[in-house]
Amino acid sequence: MQRRAAAVYIVFFVVVAIAAYSLTTVAEEPSVSVEGQNYTQGDTLDVEGQAWMVNVSDGSGQLSRVNESVRFTASFANNSTLLFQNGTYRSVPNGSGGGGAAGTTGPATTSAATTTGGSATTPGANATTAPSGGDTNDSAGTRFRVVIANATEGNASAGNASAGNASANASSGNASGGNASAGNASGGNAAAVNVSSFTLRESFDVTQRLQADSDVADTLLSTVNGTQYVRYRNGTTQQLDEYLPTPETRNVSVGDSFPYQNNSTSVAGVNTSGVSLAWEGTRNESVELAAGENVTVGNTTYVAQYGADNSTVTLSRDVAGYQAELADQAEFHDRILGLWGIAVISILAAILIAGLAYLPVRG
Structure with missing residues (x-):
């Protein structure tokens, strides 16, 4: 009787396994169709x-185009250095505002330029880096330091920071006489300075000049009470400020042209922390098709x-319909896996029951 019951169960599980397997063979996987343009x-x-x-x-593939009206920007921090190559500017008396570019050719290299609005691989949008101290010269250009009025080292210098009748006179780069509490120049800093221009001041490579000067004893500078001196081979000395030529200065205002990476660039804005440039250019754009x-x-x-x-x-715009078909396909695969699980478990159960039913009985 025990073996007869086992045989019934074995037949039942085998039938279940066969039925599950049959369903996996006759089931049709839902297709995913995309209605769109080929x-x-x-x-x-x-x-x-x-x-x-x-x-x-x-x-695999991609979409590509050339965008011919991309606006690129770059920025120069206050006190950063620029290397101008064949750039010329109108001279401005006493470094006052209002001067502009007379003509520019060739690129300008900066140590503090940051380019935005385009990728680093975009032609004409890259800045060549150089040491920020301005101690590297190039035979093709002259180094200039960006100097923004009333913004050097955060102090109100080279003038007065005033608002109404409250003023703070700049003395040795600091606001003397304390803080101008009613003049918006607290702590000696020019808090709200309206800046529309900046000055480019020539920067010299002192080490290179001394090495090239046969009259100088060596390249080391003697310092006495904080003043640097140049020592000549004949034993005499001269203050470094007197040894160096008068630095050239150029004034640039908002809207002026600016020689930067061979682009038709203009000064877009000036504030106490730096200068921003802007220009129009082209950029290759691409979109991957996965x-x-x-x-x-x-x-x-x-x-x-x-x-x-x-x-x-x-390419189809029916994104929601495509995702729904993908969901149906995923559900179908889950059901097929479930049927395979039923078939395997049923076969194992039949084998187990058969083994248990035909075990030898003691006595």
Whole structure:
């Protein structure tokens, strides 16, 4: 009787296993279809008045275009140095405001330039870095230091920071006579300075000049009471400030042209912390097309799907419908895995019952 009951259970589990396996073989996987426009290599996709070229190869691709109206910006910090190559400016008496660029050719290299609005690989948007101290000269240009009035070292210098009748006179780079509490120049700092121009002051490579001067004994500077001296081979000395030539100064205002990386660049703004430049340029833009993934072009979102030959790509705007079909397909796979689990467990159960039923009985 025990073996007869075991046989019934064995048959039951075998039937269940066969039924589950049969369902896995006859079930049809739901397809994922994308209704949209088909594109091949070299076709053009027009989106919001912009033409994108389609590049397709071996099941991968991208959209590309040349943006010809990109606004790039760069900034120079106060007290940073610039290397001008063949740049000329109108001279401004006493370094006053109002001067502008007479003409510029060639790039300017800066140690404190930061470029935004474009990638670092964009032609014409890169800055060549150099030591910020201004101690490196180039035969093709002259180094200048950016000096913004009333902003050097955060002190109200080279003038008065006043508001109404309250003023703070600059003495030795600091606001003398305490703080101007009613003049918006507290703590000796120019708190609200309206700056519209900056000065470029020539910066010298002292070490290189001394090495090139045969009359100088060595390149070391003797310092006496904080004053640097140059020692000549004949034993005489001279203050370093007197040894160096008078530095050239150039004044630049907002809106003036500026020689920067061969671009048609202008000064966009000046504040107490630095100078900002702006120019128009071109930039290559591209968007990758990954199979089954969303891609946004302009304000339009597409889903990409490649053809069987991997030489065409279909772009569809029905992103929600595509995601729903993917969900149905994932659910189908889950059900198939469940049926396989039922078949395997049923076979194992039948084997186990058969083994237990035919164990030898003692006595």
